[in-house]
């Protein structure tokens with residue numbers, strides 16, 4: 001059960017050269033001069049950028065506050081390998 005919950009909230013990093021993002025992945029992007037993430041919803045596959053004005057990404061990749069998608073997905077997510085961001 002714990003694995004299932006983690007599976008819904010843990011986003012995996014995709015590099016630009018690895019092709020189009022797939023659901024529940026993230027890639028680095030910049031908005032307003034700050035590093036942030038473009039994520040893809042695991043449920044509806046919509047891509048969205050986390051606005052630095054609305055979300056804070058901790059050093060360990062956890063995102064606060066929780067992320068809400070128009071489709072109803074609403075989770076506290078973690079960006080795997082965020083700490084590797086240069």
Ligand SMILES: [Zn+2]
Nearest residue numbers: 041044069071
């Ligand atoms: Zn969605």
